[in-house]
Amino acid sequence: MTDTMTDALRLTGIEKRFGDTRILRGVDLSVRAGERHALIGPNGAGKSTLFSLIAGERRPSAGRIELNGADTTRLAPAALSRRGLARSFQTTSVFARLSVIENLRCAVLASQRGAAGFAARWLGSRRVEARASDVIEAIGLADAAHREAGALGYAEQRALDLGLALAGGAHTLLLDEPTAGMNRAEAARAIELIRATTAGKTLLIIEHDMDAVFGLADRVSVLVQGRVIATGTPAAIRADAAVREAYLGGFVS
Template identity: 75%
Template sequence: MIPALAVYGVEKRIGATRILRGVDLAIEPGERHALIGPNGAGKSTLFNLIAGGARPNAGRIDLFGAEITRLAPAAITRRGLARSFQTTSVFARLSVFDNLRCAAMLAERDRTRWWQRFSGSNTVDERAEQVLAAVGLDARRHIQAGTLSYAEQRALDLGLALAGGAHTLLLDEPTAGMNRAEAARAIELIRATTAGRTLLMVEHDMDAVFALADRVSVLVQGRIIATGTPAAIRADAAVRAAYLGDSVRA
C-alpha cells in the first residue's frame, strides 16, 4: 500500500545547526499518527517542510506517492493536505458560516468558475452546513469568528480544513491552551470528524496522544528514535528516558 504521507531521509539545517537529521516517516491512509518529542526536537520544522513552508536540505516528501518536496504551500493544499497552526487562522471579521463557505469554495475549484463560486452555490452552502453541524458550531453560525472562545476557534479551524475537502490533516498542538475538559471535547471532535482521513498531529498532552493516535513517533534531537502503538511507546524505556519520563504512568 502506498503511504498517504511519507518522509524519506529529510534533513534541515539552519546555518551550521542541524535541525532534522535524516527523518524517515510513513503514515498509512486513514491512520491517526502523533509526533511527540521535547521542545527543540524539530517537530514544527518537520511540519513546515511537509506543508511547503520551507525546503529541506536533503530528502523527499511524498503525498500518496507523488512528490511534494518543493511545491508551494498553495499547491500542496490543492492536492488535499491542510495544516492547522498553534494559533488559530480563522477570518476574524467574517461569520462562522462564511468562514466555512470560503473553505468550501476551494473544494469546488475544479467544478465551477471563479464567479460562480461567489454566487450562492448550493453545493458550497451544503458542505458548509454539514461541517458547521459536525464541529458543533451551528448555534454560533452568525457570530463573527473573532468573538468565539479559543476552543470554539480551534473547532472552526478544524472545520475549515474539513470544508476545504482535505484528505490529509496536519494538526499542530490542537489542544494547546485548553483546560482538561476542553481538551477532552476537542479530541472527541477530532476523532469524530476525521474518520477516514489521514491525520498527523504534534501534541504535548500525552493523554490526548494516547487517546487518539493509532501510532506514535518520537522525535528527539532531529531523529525519530521510536515508532509504535501508544502502548508500545508508553512501555519503551528509551522513549521514557529521552522524553516521557514521569509524565506517563506505566
Template identity: 80%
Template sequence: MTALALRLDGIEKRFGATQVLRGVDLDVREGERHALIGPNGAGKSTLFSLIAGERRASAGRIALRGEDVTRLASAALARRGLARSFQTTSVFANLTVRDNLRCAVLASLGGGAGFVARWLGSKRIDVRATELLDALDLAYAADHAAATLSYAQQRALDLGLALAGGAHTLLLDEPTAGMNRAEAARAIELIRTMTAGKTVLLVEHDMDAVFGLADRVSVLAQGRVIATGTPQVIRADAAVREVYFGAFGQDAQTDAGAPDA
C-alpha cells in the same frame, strides 16, 4: 501491505550552520492517526512546515500517496488533498462562522473567473458549510462573528476550515494547546469523529490527547525519529522515557512549553 499516505525518507533541514533535522524517516499509513511527539527543540514544527510545503528540505524526499511532493508549495499540496491547521487560531475574526467555512470551501474550488458569482450563488458551497456547522456543533453561532467564539470553539472552527476542502490527509499542529482538560477531551472527540476514514498526523504535547487519539506514535529527539509504535509500546520504551525524563510515568505532566524549532 498497508498503503502509505505519507512517506519521509532521509529528511534533513539546515538553517545556515545549524542542522535541525538529521535524516528523518517516517511512514504514515492511510487512514491512521499518527502522533509526532518530542521535547521542545526536537524539530517537530520544522518537520511539519516541510511536509506542509511552507519550507524546503535541505535533503531527502517527501511522498504523498506515492507522489514525490518534496518541492511542492502548500497550495499545490492542498490541491492534492493535504490540509494543515496551526498552533494558534487562523479564523477570520470579523467574518461570521458560516462565512469562514464558505471561504474555505470556495478556496478549495480554486479562484479565478467567476469567484464572486460562485460565492453568491453556489448551493454546493452553502450545503458543505451547513454540513460542517452541524458536525462542529456550531450551527447556533453560524451568523455570529468568529471573534465571539470561545478559544476552544475557534480551534474547532479551525478544524472545520482544514476539512472544508475534503482533504484526505490532515496535519494538526497542537490541536489542544491552550485548552483545559474538559475542552481538550471535547477536542479529541471532535477530531476522532470528524476525521473518521482520513489520515491524521498531529504534533501534540498533551500526552492524554496523544494516547487517547493516536493509533501510532513517533518520537522525535535531536532531529531524528528514535522510536515508532503503538501508544502502549511508546509508553513502555526506556529510551523514550529517558528523553521525557519520566513524562510517561504515573506522575506525568503535560508539557505545554513554547513551540520548538
C-alpha cells in the same frame, strides 16, 4: 516500513538546516492511509519545522516527501491543498471579522477548481453552501453560524480551525497542538471532536497532552533532537526505555 501504496504520507531522509544549525537530521516517517499518527517530542525537537516542510511552507535541505506516492517535496501550500493536504496551526488562523459560516465558505471556495470566478462560485454554488452547512454541524457551531469568528471563545475557534481544514475536503490533515491552551475538559471535548470528524481520514498530529496522544493515536513517533527515535503503538511507546529516558520521563509509571 510499510509498502508505499498503503502510505498516505512518507518522509525519507528529511534534513533541515538554518545556516550551520541542523534542525532535522535524516527523518524517516510513514503515515498509513486512514491512520491517526501522533508526533511527540520535547520543545525544540523540530516538530513544527517538520510540519512546515510537509505543508510546503519551507523546503527541506535534503530528503523526499511523498503524498499518496507522489513526490511533493517542492510543492507550494496551494498545490498541496489541491492534492488533499490541510494544516491547522498552534494558534488560530480564522478570519476574525468574518462570520463562522463565511469562514467555512471561504475554505470550501479555496478548494474549488475550474469555476468561472470567485463571485460566481460564491453566489451560485449550492455545493459551497451544502459543504459549509455539513461542516458547521459536524464541528458543533451551527448555533454560532452568523457570529464573527473573532468573538468565539478559544476552544470554539480551535473547532473552527478544524472545520476550515475539513471544509476543503482534505484527506490528510496536519494538526499542530490542537488542544494547546485548553483546560482538561476542553481538551477532552476537542479530542472527541477530532475523533468524530476525521473518521476515515489520515491524521498527523503534534500534541503535548499525553492523555490525548495515547487516547487518540493508532501509532506514535517520537522526535528528539531532529531524529525519530521510536515509532510504535501507544503501548509500545509507553514501554520503550529510550523514549522514557529521552522524553516521557515521569509520565510513564
